[in-house]
Amino acid sequence: MLERLIHSLETSPVMKRGEYNYFINPITDGVPLLEPALLREIGCAMVRNLDLAKIDKIVVCEAMGIHIGVAFSMMTDIPLVVVRKRPYGLPGEVAVHQTTGYSKGELYLNGVAAGERVVIIDDVCSTGGTLRALISAIESTGAEIADICVVIGRGDADIGRPLKTLVKIEVSETQVRVVDTCL
Numbered sequence: 001m002l003e004r005l006i007h008s009l010e011t012s013p014v015m016k017r018g019e020y021n022y023f024i025n026p027i028t029d030g031v032p033l034l035e036p037a038l039l040r041e042i043g044c045a046m047v048r049n050l051d052l053a054k055i056d057k058i059v060v061c062e063a064m065g066i067h068i069g070v071a072f073s074m075m076t077d078i079p080l081v082v083v084r085k086r087p088y089g090l091p092g093e094v095a096v097h098q099t100t101g102y103s104k105g106e107l108y109l110n111g112v113a114a115g116e117r118v119v120i121i122d123d124v125c126s127t128g129g130t131l132r133a134l135i136s137a138i139e140s141t142g143a144e145i146a147d148i149c150v151v152i153g154r155g156d157a158d159i160g161r162p163l164k165t166l167v168k169i170e171v172s173e174t175q176v177r178v179v180d181t182c183l
């Protein structure tokens with residue numbers, strides 16, 4: 001279990017984005033190639049690790065939450081909401097600011113309503129800026145966040161809530177090391 005993910009991480013190249021050591025991996029970048037078996041491995045691990053009782057919606061963030069969210073939605077039959085990086089101007093749309101280790105932008109949430117129970121999933125949590133933005137957007141709708149899970153955790157970001165990770169990594173200038181797993 002998780003052998004494919006661990007192998008793909010420990011063979012990931014690392015590049016500089018400013019001062020930030022950015023690892024490149026199929027799950028977090030879609031390149032060079034996303035193997036179905038890797039996606040299945042992650043979907044199964046998420047189903048095992050998340051509390052899915054009475055969940056109305058899965059919330060993911062564009063872009064690299066989408067393939068994970070699609071796999072998870074098809075395995076659980078729970079509908080998927082994609083938080084986008086451009087506005088649609090629909091009634092009730094919530095805009096929040098996102099800051100990561102190497103970028104800043106706006107996120108736009110549609111399709112989540114007061115009283116609903118949602119889970120948030122994403123590819124990676126590093127500074128926690130994206131998850132904090134998603135949490136703030138969902139809280140402002142009056143929906144309840146039942147669980148949060150990322151495939152990869154790097155660092156010890158505080159998102160103000162419990163965070164489940166399938167694997168934890170350390171990233172140096174040249175290398176990714178898996179230091180813990182959910183198993």
Ligand SMILES: O=P(O)(O)OC[C@H]1O[C@H](OP(=O)(O)OP(=O)(O)O)[C@H](O)[C@@H]1O
Pocket residue numbers: 028061062063064065099100101103122123124125126127128129130131
């Ligand atoms: O914990 P953080 O520092 O916020 O980093 C994590 C976020 O960074 C990446 O998103 P990014 O905004 O780079 O966009 P992408 O998904 O389009 O690659 C990734 O998909 C996470 O959502």
Ligand SMILES: Nc1nc2[nH]cnc2c(=O)[nH]1
Pocket residue numbers: 021022023024025028029100101124125126
């Ligand atoms: N691919 C990739 N996505 C990220 N999102 C936040 N940090 C990283 C990183 O180092 N690599």
